[in-house]
Amino acid sequence: MESTEERNRAKVGKLAGIVGIICNFALAGGKFVVGTLVSSMSIIADSVNNLSDAASSIVTLLGFKLAEKPADKKHPFGHARFEYLASLTVAVMIFVIGFELAKSSVEKIISPTPVKFSLVTIIVLIVSILVKLWMTFFYNKKGKQIHSTTLLAASADSRNDVLTTTCVLIAMVVELLTKWQIDGIMGALVSLFILYNGIGLIRQTISPLLGEEATPEFRKEIIDFVNSYDKVLGCHDLMIHDYGPAKRYATIHVEVDKDEDPMTCHDTIDRIERQCLKKFGIHMVVHYDPIVTDDLKAEKLQLKIMECLKSKDSRLSIHDFRIANCSSGTLLVFDLVLPEDMMSQRNQIKEYILHSINKGKSKYLLDVTFDIDTND
CATH class of the missing domain: 3.30.70.1350 (Cation efflux protein, cytoplasmic domain)
Known part of the structure; x- marks a missing residue:
């Protein structure tokens, strides 16, 4: 049965996806028309970038739509991981965009071309920056509201667009005032930031797919x-x-x-x-x-082992302690919780315990199950 939290999550996610599709298609269409009218390839190219953003928004919408599918015979735990797959897809698209921008920026540094300046171009770029800035905050707010990596990735994508378009605008103004052609350099710097951001998002979204520990x-x-x-x-x-x-x-x-x-x-x-x-x-x-709470012998032995372990490392602990008799001695059975950085010392710790408790005529054997301390 679908919970209120899941229904609200799907509702917010689908709303964000629809908003992204509308905004990006509107920007793409507007830029293409204006770019065609003023014969500006830079604006037309930017409209294509907005189409890829619209594709990301469609992926976001599909991710939330598929994630809300109820559990079935083949998938008894539901389909909520589709949202993680959507996050990964958006993250990969961000990385690809960063790579393509880096490639075109290097080409522009090697073979610089003058940037065509027009008032219409400036207005279109400013409007694009404002819309993308609003989308950045919108996605970020909704992403934090429902703890969604998909929407936070979309927010990062919109922020990258703000940086890219701002750099285009700055390069255009600088070239107009000084004749310095810095468009390629600015693009290269932004592409490095986008690539770094894309790799971080890919790592962030792969982790829950692999299965990560709770905090x-x-x-x-x-x-x-x-x-x-x-x-x-x-x-x-x-x-x-x-x-x-x-x-x-x-x-x-x-x-x-x-x-x-x-x-x-x-x-x-x-x-x-x-x-x-x-x-x-x-x-x-x-x-x-x-x-067993009334066995004094077991209680004393458990306490002795605990003192022995604490003297070695305060992070060590045991549970499920019990005593079993066997032909070769008294068998002590328990689980020992180890920090991850001590798992390689299991045999040494076991020998350390045996040495500490087998003094005099005592003859104890150990059956220890080692657990990793996930709270460490």
């Missing part, structure tokens, strides 16, 4: 919320999966006293799952781990 602040907010329930003694192994904006799924392990009534635990888990969807917009699946 530490958001993870802490969820963990604190889950820990606030009376029956929950602790939680761990929070994993958040992003299938597109407003389409997040998560799993978490909660620790509950082994003597708690199973039906009571089930009710608590149900409430956590429902409230996570309501509060965070996350489809949460909770697994509960029964914890």
